[in-house]
Structures are given as C-alpha cells and as structure tokens.
Amino acid sequence: MHETGTLSALFKRHSMDVQVQDDRQIQQQPSSENEGAPEDKNWKTSGVFRVRRFKGMEGEILLTVQGLEKKYQQGTRTLNILQKLNLRLRAGEITALVGPSGSGKSTLLHILGLLDTPTGGQIIIGDQIVGKMNDRARTRLRNQTIGFVYQFHHLLPEFSAVENVALPLIISGTNMRESRDRAEEYLKTMGLAERLKHRPSELSGGEQQRVAIARALVNQPKLLFADEPTGNLDPETSQEVFEILLEQVHNRGIGALIATHNISLAEEMDRILELKGGKLVPY
Numbered sequence: 001m002h003e004t005g006t007l008s009a010l011f012k013r014h015s016m017d018v019q020v021q022d023d024r025q026i027q028q029q030p031s032s033e034n035e036g037a038p039e040d041k042n043w044k045t046s047g048v049f050r051v052r053r054f055k056g057m058e059g060e061i062l063l064t065v066q067g068l069e070k071k072y073q074q075g076t077r078t079l080n081i082l083q084k085l086n087l088r089l090r091a092g093e094i095t096a097l098v099g100p101s102g103s104g105k106s107t108l109l110h111i112l113g114l115l116d117t118p119t120g121g122q123i124i125i126g127d128q129i130v131g132k133m134n135d136r137a138r139t140r141l142r143n144q145t146i147g148f149v150y151q152f153h154h155l156l157p158e159f160s161a162v163e164n165v166a167l168p169l170i171i172s173g174t175n176m177r178e179s180r181d182r183a184e185e186y187l188k189t190m191g192l193a194e195r196l197k198h199r200p201s202e203l204s205g206g207e208q209q210r211v212a213i214a215r216a217l218v219n220q221p222k223l224l225f226a227d228e229p230t231g232n233l234d235p236e237t238s239q240e241v242f243e244i245l246l247e248q249v250h251n252r253g254i255g256a257l258i259a260t261h262n263i264s265l266a267e268e269m270d271r272i273l274e275l276k277g278g279k280l281v282p283y
Contacts, residue, residue: 059093061089062091062223063123063124065112065121065124067086067121068118068122069082069083069118070116070118071119082107082111082118083279084121085121085279087257087273087280089255089257091253092250093256093271094245095257095272096260096265096271096283097257097259097260098274098275099275103276105227105259105275109225109227112257113142113225114130114138114142114146125145128141143219145222146222146224147216147219147223147224147225147254148225148226149209149212149216149224149229149245151227151229152232153208153209153211155212158199160198160199161192161195161197162180162196165186166179167215168215169183169219182218184196187210187211190210190211190244191244192207205232205233205234205237206237209230209233213241213244213248217252223255225257226259228260229258230260231261231262238262238265245258
C-alpha cells in the first residue's frame, strides 16, 4: 500500500476541471402532457407540473427554476433542448429525473450545477439570482453550495481516497489538517474506514463511487446533482450506493436531483419527474 501524493500537491493541482460533454441531442416529442397528472388529492400543483407530497417535502426551498431554456444551433436547425422548464427543490428532498437518452437530462444537470449557462430563464439558489452573477461569483457559489456526482467517478488516480475527498476543501481555502480530518470523517460515514489510503485502482466500483459521493458532500453543499451515479454498477452494488446517497440527502437536509435510467431506484425517491419535450412532467 502506498500513500500517493500529498495534500500540498493536491493544492497545486486544484485548478484541474473535469471536462463534461453536453447532452445536445433531443427526441422531438409533444409537450401537451405537461399538465398531465393523476387526479389524486395527494398531488399538488407546483409551477407547470404537479408533484406528489411527501413528509420530506416541506423543507426550505433551496432551488427555484423559472422558464429555463437551452437552445443549440446546428447549421440552419435550432435544437430546443429545454423549453420554459420550471422546477423547485426543497431541503431534504431527493427527486428522480428520468427520460430517454438524448432528452436533455445531462444538459439540465450541468446548467443547474452552474457548469453551463442557459439560453433563457432564471435560476435562483437560495435568494441569489444566478443570471446576475459574474463568473467569479458563480464559481464561488458552485463551490460553496453545489455537489456533483457523475456516472464515472473522476477520481484522481495518483491520489488516495482521503486526498481525493479533501481536494474540494483545499480549493475552498480550508487548511490541510482540517481538510484531511473532514475527508476521513465523510469516508467513514460511507463505510470506507479501511480504505482511506487506497488509490482508486485499489477500490471496487462501488467503493470508488462512494468516494465520489463523499467528495461531493464534503463541502456540505445545500444542493446535490447526480448524473447516473449508479449507471456503471451491478444491481446489488447500485442499491447499496443509492441507499447511502438517500440517507445522506435526508439526514443532511440536502436538495437533490438524481438522473437515472433505473426506474426501481427512482421509485424509492421522494418524487419522479420526467424530462419530455424539453419540459418536466410527472412520471
């Protein structure tokens, strides 16, 4: 076992950004179902769609999205990826985002995670209007408020689990000792007390993704976005990782939006929204 890299080396590399590709294809579908929802007294209108009420959904509103649009130009053709999309996320609420490949789920998550900018509409995080911020303020808000989990863990291969998790803290200005201590604490809550010094190549797929979740949570974000976080895992491991994610969101009062193709996991979340025709509708 080798303790690879140092936290000071991590600090020098903090400017490294994970490159993500936009999901720029959309299947053209009618949006007439935008108002469609079961006639059920437990359904309540929220924006242009209805959501089922759960005990955890009475928390503080952390994210408000109003009339969000995203368009791409391909020659003479305009691709309308997101169309007047509305959304609210509350503290302690975990929402599943479903939809076919190419429907714009990744694009939506990247925009909400402040990794991309919308063509139109408004995003409000807490009481801050994102569209009025400059790049530096957006970056600061993202680092302090948002956690992101990808389908691929994107751990730095030459660093240990604890060093990977400590990196966001170092970037935010936390001292080395506190960064390591908090990283260890979060990894232990993920059941990885015996894997602190292991490099990603020495971890299983499920362990790697748990490290990625710890990294996303270590800065104590108010919002968490995850893009197919269990997509590369076997069913049993997917369930284990999902249960950890669910527990963390509810216990820490985080507002989470999780894109998934796994409907059985989606049904365990507080509500399910489908991205269809550029809009969010009840699943």
